Amino acid sequence: MGKRRKSPVEIVTTDVHMCSLDVRLRILRRLPFFHDLSESDLERVNRRFHEHGFEPGQFLYLAGDPGERMFVVAEGRVRLLRPSSGGRQVMLDLLIPGEFFGALGSDPQPYPDSAQAQTNVCALVISLEDFRAVLQEHPAVALRVLDATAARLRDAHDSIHLLGAASAERRIAHVLLKLGRKLGRADETGLLIQTPLGRDELAEMTGVTPETASRVISQFQKEGWIDTGRQWVALKDSFALENLLAN
Amino acid sequence: MGKRRKSPVEIVTTDVHMCSLDVRLRILRRLPFFHDLSESDLERVNRRFHEHGFEPGQFLYLAGDPGERMFVVAEGRVRLLRPSSGGRQVMLDLLIPGEFFGALGSDPQPYPDSAQAQTNVCALVISLEDFRAVLQEHPAVALRVLDATAARLRDAHDSIHLLGAASAERRIAHVLLKLGRKLGRADETGLLIQTPLGRDELAEMTGVTPETASRVISQFQKEGWIDTGRQWVALKDSFALENLLAN
DNA sequence: GCGCTTATCTGATGTAGATCATGGAACATC
DNA sequence: GATGTTCCATGATCTACATCAGATAAGCGC
Numbered sequence: 001m002g003k004r005r006k007s008p009v010e011i012v013t014t015d016v017h018m019c020s021l022d023v024r025l026r027i028l029r030r031l032p033f034f035h036d037l038s039e040s041d042l043e044r045v046n047r048r049f050h051e052h053g054f055e056p057g058q059f060l061y062l063a064g065d066p067g068e069r070m071f072v073v074a075e076g077r078v079r080l081l082r083p084s085s086g087g088r089q090v091m092l093d094l095l096i097p098g099e100f101f102g103a104l105g106s107d108p109q110p111y112p113d114s115a116q117a118q119t120n121v122c123a124l125v126i127s128l129e130d131f132r133a134v135l136q137e138h139p140a141v142a143l144r145v146l147d148a149t150a151a152r153l154r155d156a157h158d159s160i161h162l163l164g165a166a167s168a169e170r171r172i173a174h175v176l177l178k179l180g181r182k183l184g185r186a187d188e189t190g191l192l193i194q195t196p197l198g199r200d201e202l203a204e205m206t207g208v209t210p211e212t213a214s215r216v217i218s219q220f221q222k223e224g225w226i227d228t229g230r231q232w233v234a235l236k237d238s239f240a241l242e243n244l245l246a247n
Numbered sequence: 248m249g250k251r252r253k254s255p256v257e258i259v260t261t262d263v264h265m266c267s268l269d270v271r272l273r274i275l276r277r278l279p280f281f282h283d284l285s286e287s288d289l290e291r292v293n294r295r296f297h298e299h300g301f302e303p304g305q306f307l308y309l310a311g312d313p314g315e316r317m318f319v320v321a322e323g324r325v326r327l328l329r330p331s332s333g334g335r336q337v338m339l340d341l342l343i344p345g346e347f348f349g350a351l352g353s354d355p356q357p358y359p360d361s362a363q364a365q366t367n368v369c370a371l372v373i374s375l376e377d378f379r380a381v382l383q384e385h386p387a388v389a390l391r392v393l394d395a396t397a398a399r400l401r402d403a404h405d406s407i408h409l410l411g412a413a414s415a416e417r418r419i420a421h422v423l424l425k426l427g428r429k430l431g432r433a434d435e436t437g438l439l440i441q442t443p444l445g446r447d448e449l450a451e452m453t454g455v456t457p458e459t460a461s462r463v464i465s466q467f468q469k470e471g472w473i474d475t476g477r478q479w480v481a482l483k484d485s486f487a488l489e490n491l492l493a494n
Numbered sequence: 495g496c497g498c499t500t501a502t503c504t505g506a507t508g509t510a511g512a513t514c515a516t517g518g519a520a521c522a523t524c
Numbered sequence: 525g526a527t528g529t530t531c532c533a534t535g536a537t538c539t540a541c542a543t544c545a546g547a548t549a550a551g552c553g554c
Binding site for chain 1: 329331332333335336337339351352353359360379382383386387389390391392393394396397398399400401403404405406407408410411412413453454493494
């Protein structure tokens with residue numbers, strides 16, 4: 001088994017200063033939301049956004065803050081967290097470039113959860129007001145946002161199902177497969193999950209303790225289904241993991 | 248403690264045959280979605296819907312069916328279920344008049360979950376195609392649908408948080424409060440939850456076993472926080488329950 | 495009221511996973 | 525490559541909840 005000396009994960013992150021006007025325009029154009037817009041419309045939309053860089057660990061906003069802005073990930077990874085009274089927190093979602101988060105609804109409410117940069121992050125920010133105006137003006141965009149939100153709701157229902165009825169093994173297998181699909185990159189060893197993935201984080205995503213996450217990961221590795229090290233996991237046999245979920 | 252002889256829950260359900268053209272129009276008008284539409288627009292939208300009655304226990308659709316229709320609850324209660332391999336199922340949501348479900352996104356995918364009538368139900372049905380057309384034509388409606396979907400996503404995140412990090416007691420307290428807010432009606436004994444609520448169902452909603460649900464409910468009753476019987480629960484001291492969640 | 499059905503309660507026991515504790519390996523810094 | 529720091533693995537216990545098994549009681553039809 002080819003042992004790796006160091007984390008093979010490589011996050012491509014644009015420098016913060018690079019996330020500026022015309023780069024921003026390029027990013028916006030890549031977003032599925034805005035595919036239907038003309039160049040001139042896109043530029044008008046672009047002017048409503050401003051961008052902001054964040055360092056790993058930095059919070060974009062905290063649960064309870066007044067929810068008056070909508071964010072789009074341009075570069076990096078953002079963790080959507082729900083803090084728990086008992087210190088333990090739950091990771092609701094891990095967002096990648098092109099995904100949005102923050103305030104969406106018409107009436108501004110406090111953010112129900114916190115957003116934290118996992119890597120270096122460049123985020124596009126728009127005031128809720130401006131965002132609603134864009135949606136009003138461009139129904140096609142609104143439909144795409146609706147699609148994305150509906151897809152996220154489906155994912156959330158997946159998680160509820162799992163957390164409500166599955167063993168630790170299954171939860172972890174499910175999360176690994178999900179991350180593999182979302183962030184995987186083929187690799188000589190398997191499908192490498194392109195994000196720093198510590199045991200604690202895996203635990204937050206699955207609602208188990210880090211110790212349990214570690215044990216399950218060890219077991220999966222013994223079975224030869226995954227390859228893993230400090231802060232990274234690669235899937236060697238996705239099929240076996242899927243099989244675990246099916247039974 | 249005022250003992251009740253029989254279930255105090257009273258569901259007002261229109262007869263199936265009553266859910267017809269102009270009643271339907273009245274129902275549509277009450278929906279927040281369509282508040283912004285003119286009478287004539289509303290009538291045009293109305294013509295795209297058709298309605299359908301269902302008996303308790305009947306399925307509106309099954310997980311895996313091709314997802315090509317969107318539903319709106321006009322009367323009654325609909326359970327959104329995710330079947331589990333192990334026979335055990337998870338209730339993702341309980342829908343009341345005015346709420347929608349089924350297919351939403353632009354590309355038709357199989358329904359990820361099943362919808363079952365809990366009571367007598369009258370549902371308005373629209374093909375996904377027609378629904379998308381309505382949204383295209385009426386951006387204001389699209390925005391309201393987006394709002395509703397975003398709100399549902401928030402709720403789903405609440406559930407994930409709870410299932411991922413809370414004890415059986417807390418989960419049940421949370422669900423009771425949620426149902427109280429959504430379905431509660433003031434009553435001489437407290438806030439009566441206006442829906443048949445068996446222990447099995449409570450278990451499906453919270454990801455615990457019916458036995459555990461029963462034990463927790465008994466305990467809450469001993470504490471004097473709720474009043475309960477066969478298939479019903481009334482909240483006598485919501486504050487105590489909320490307190491449980493806060494600590 | 496009487497018996498039947500079905501939901502609910504409650505006890506006894508088992509177990510997955512939490513918790514507590516410690517040793518060890520990977521990476522960073524100099 | 526020595527040293528410190530962080531992350532990870534793993535063993536030993538503990539506990540909340542699942543599971544299994546009856547006992548009770550509510551509602552219903554007669």
